[in-house]
Amino acid sequence: MTSPDRAGEKKDKLLFTPGPLTTSSTVKEAMLRDLGSRDTAFIAAIETIRNSLLGLAGLSREKGYECALMQGSGTFGVESVIGSAVPPGGKLLVVINGAYGERMLKIAGVLGIECEALRCGENTKTDPDAVASRLDADGSITTVAIVHCETTTGIINPVEETGALVRERGKTYIVDAMSSFGAVALDLEKAKVDFLVSSANKCIEGVPGFSFAICRGEELARCEGQARSLSLDLFAQWKGLESNGQFRFTPPTHTILAFEKALEELAEEGGVAGRAARYSGNYDTLVAGMGALGFKEYLPREDQGYIITSFRYPTHPAFDFTEFYTRLSEKDLVIYPGKVSDADCFRIGNIGRIEQNDVKNLLAAIASVLEEMGIESGA
Ligand SMILES: Cc1ncc(COP(=O)(O)O)c(C=O)c1O
Numbered sequence: 064m065t066s067p068d069r070a071g072e073k074k075d076k077l078l079f080t081p082g083p084l085t086t087s088s089t090v091k092e093a094m095l096r097d098l099g100s101r102d103t104a105f106i107a108a109i110e111t112i113r114n115s116l117l118g119l120a121g122l123s124r125e126k127g128y129e130c131a132l133m134q135g136s137g138t139f140g141v142e143s144v145i146g147s148a149v150p151p152g153g154k155l156l157v158v159i160n161g162a163y164g165e166r167m168l169k170i171a172g173v174l175g176i177e178c179e180a181l182r183c184g185e186n187t188k189t190d191p192d193a194v195a196s197r198l199d200a201d202g203s204i205t206t207v208a209i210v211h212c213e214t215t216t217g218i219i220n221p222v223e224e225t226g227a228l229v230r231e232r233g234k235t236y237i238v239d240a241m242s243s244f245g246a247v248a249l250d251l252e253k254a255k256v257d258f259l260v261s262s263a264n265k266c267i268e269g270v271p272g273f274s275f276a277i278c279r280g281e282e283l284a285r286c287e288g289q290a291r292s293l294s295l296d297l298f299a300q301w302k303g304l305e306s307n308g309q310f311r312f313t314p315p316t317h318t319i320l321a322f323e324k325a326l327e328e329l330a331e332e333g334g335v336a337g338r339a340a341r342y343s344g345n346y347d348t349l350v351a352g353m354g355a356l357g358f359k360e361y362l363p364r365e366d367q368g369y370i371i372t373s374f375r376y377p378t379h380p381a382f383d384f385t386e387f388y389t390r391l392s393e394k395d396l397v398i399y400p401g402k403v404s405d406a407d408c409f410r411i412g413n414i415g416r417i418e419q420n421d422v423k424n425l426l427a428a429i430a431s432v433l434e435e436m437g438i439e440s441g442a
Contacts (some may be wrong), residue, residue: 076395077421081214081242081371082264083271084415086325090269093324094317105316106308108323113304115326119244119267119335120251120259120277127280128251131301132273134315137241137262139295140274142170144237144258145208147286147297149176153205156181156197158189158225161215162402163239167208174291179204185216185403188366191224198232206235212243212370215402216361217410219247219368223254230255235282241265241274242370245329246338246414257282263318266338266370266414269325272318343369345413345422352426353411356433357440361401361408370414371399376407379438384409390432396425 078085098105113130122128133140145167149155155178157168164180171178181197183189189209198204207229211222222238229236237258240249244259246266251259259277263269276297283301290296294312303311332338346369350360353374361373376382384400388409391398401408413422433441 074395076392076397077417077425078397078415079411079413079417079425080397080399081410081412081414082262084264084268084412085417086264086268086270086321087328087416090321090325090328093320094270096317096320098316098320100309100314100316105314105319108319109304109308109310109314112319112323112326115330116275116277119326119329120249122251122277124280126252129278129280129283129301130275131278131283131297131304132275132310132319133295133297133300134273134310134312136271137239137260137265137274138166138170140260140262140276141167141239141241142174143290143292143295143297143300144260144276145170145176146174146291146295147289148235148237148258148282149206150285150289154178154201154203155206155208156194156201156204158194158207158209158220159183160187160189160218160220161185161210161213163210163213163215163241164208167210167239176291177203185213185405186218186362186366188218189220189225191221191228194225195228195232198229198234204234206237208237208239211238211240211249212247212368214242214371216373217368217371218362218366219243222249222256226253226255242414243368245335246342246370247368248335248339251277263322263325266342267322267325267329268414268416269322270318272315273322339369341418342413344419345369345417346372348419348422349411349413349426352423353429353441356426356430357442359442361403361406371410371412373401373403373408373410374441376409377433377438377441379440381437383436386436387432390435391425391428394428394432396428398425
């Protein structure tokens, strides 16, 4: 499943990371065109993508939802939603158990939006009741933001339960579903999500270059004139796409073509359920194999999602992450450093165009790297 060898070119390394990810050769091939921003084929691709994303969420315009695409990586999408959805004089409550929650708080701070953090440990799911209590205690909070799969650890937060409590209290609800959308089922209506943000190069398996927001139409309409930025104005971006089907500023043409193909491949795989099945298979193989090598997971198994897994460093004095990483990379297998603040961990992603056989190859490579480093066990 790695990209095809071009004459004399080395195969790309397999990426066991949270993105950019290994993509299919057909997704990469879809980019081998130069289309102008007003090209009818390109405008049709944008329209198809916006409708397909709504469809993937089980939503439609008729149900009152809209989809906007935003140039830039996932953070740009999150920033456009926060900067547009929090009303002037409003206050944002950010529910945090990892680096991406912290990033939303930072975004709000930079934008001059009044904000407050509701933190729990990185190894703990966020608590819906704590959110409700915070909202009850502070009537000035207008908006709540949370991360679905906190990629720092791989934990899946209870966004549905939280959303119901947020909506009951009449607040706006933002969900960063960057690393989960497309492979972890989430009922946006049931979860009362007003804005969901994700990006091209995560579970949909496109290439990096844009993010997208799925928005409840009523809430999106309220964003008009509220943005703290010209380029990251969510309402203006959506309005532009609605009026002539085009991006307001230079569009990521090649990325859009790749993404259109990626969405087709997702549908062929059986949509969210099909992709969830492949990623869960990768995850099961990974944790069983890593366990057999002695490695310990950072999270309790019941809180762990199947997107990405954090493993604790082995306690053996000869373990050095840079050396471990480099030796695996020399075998064309790329893992990811940890991001947890209170423990030494590294991460292995199960997403992207990766199959169980690839995971088995990674496990065999990890076993031989441990041996090369003189480490008997990952414990
Ligand atoms: C949950 C989450 N939010 C936000 C981001 C930021 O996305 P990007 O690095 O594309 O800006 C990531 C990236 O991995 C993520 O996993």
